Amino acid sequence: MASMNTPTRNLSSLITAQRGRSKLHWTDIFSYTYLLLGVILMFGPVIWLVMSSFKTPSGLLEFPPTFLPLGQIEVQVEGYDKPLPLYDVTLEDGTTKELAQLRRIGIVSQMIDPKNPDVTIKVPIDQRTKVREFRMAWENYSDPLERFNFVSFLNNSLIVTIAATLITLLINSMAAYGLSIYEFRGRNAIMLFVIGTLMIPITVILVPVYLVVTELGMINSLWAVILPGAATPTGVFLLRQYMLTIPKDLIEAARMDNASEWSIYSKVVLPLAMPAIAVLAIFSIMWRWNEFLWPLIVLNHSEVYTLQVGLNAFQGELNVQWHYILAMTVVTLIPVVVVFTFLQKFITTGIASSGMK
DSSP, X not given: OHHHHHHHHHHHHHHXXXXXXXXXXXXXXXXXXXXXXXXXXXXXXXXXXXXXXXXXXXHHTOSSXXXXXXXEOEEOOTTOXXXXXEEEEXXXXXXXXXXXXXXXXXXXXXXXXXXXXXXXXXXXXXXXXXXXXXXXXXXXXXXXXXXXXXXXHHHHHHHHHHHHHHHHHHHHHHHHHHHHHOOOTTHHHHHHHHHHGGGSOHHHHHHHHHHHHHHTTOTTSTHHHHSTTSSXXXXXXXXXXXXXXXXXXXXXXXXXXXXXXXXIIIIIIHHXXXXXXXXXXXXXXXXXXXXXXXXXXXXXXXXXXXXXXXXXXXXXXXXXXXXXXXXHHHHHHXXXXXXXHHHTHHHXXXXXXXXXX
16 A cells, blocks of 8 residues: 555655745746646647537537537427527516527527417527537547448558557667677668658658559558558667667677577567667657558548548538547547557657667
């Protein structure tokens, strides 16, 4: 029980730490204000996105916008098949009354009292306000997943992300192993060439890569998304810089024990380079999960769409279904957040040891 309470006590002491002994010092106020502003700037847009994903299409278009998802209350009135929207109406004598709207004609609304529906009252639209309640539009999530094949898009994104990340880790770690453990003439020149490819804009290589993928017959295949970006110069540089810190004595000792190069790579170097590999895994997952341009080019059939390409289907020439786009954007954030939560402890160690800035 004591060990379970230790992290809580450490977090509490960190949050309540102050320089002044009896009262807050001005530096404490400045520090907490600065940190609070940083938290708002970082997480405010995300929280707004999540709350907006539960709004109805009309709620998203309201001005001024509301933070919470609110829905207009509708009442069933005798003699009418459909429920009617409810409004708070300011009458001519200054009193306020809840009325249901039959229809709107120009700047005048025809309204009735739900308790006495026989009398129709004409009210200027600026004299009424919607009666609303807190209501979450869960259909923003259920409709795309059930009606628009988003489960298939999700599966495709998972396949692409997992397969591409595994291949990236394998290829980049093997390249980094060769450029860090082996000593040969031209090693630094090769590394400079690899890093130099970072300066080539992606738009320059789109056409050549597309022609290669077409010749291999991989158009409208998930392999067309997985393979072209398998080897990344960023990953090679990150892993090589980390592997350079591994003591050479370990490598020589393994060779003296007649260990093969594959055994040294898989049983000695990879376990020691796990922090850098975790960092590269996070980067690769974020790159592949959020990739849009290349899948949009090589995937033309809806059954092989990834999530990012599928989201584009909700954006038409004349109509944009923002409620679906926001909801599915939240869904696309969940896997990245989960991965980052479990692997974030390796980021500082991996980046610091590999020399990346």
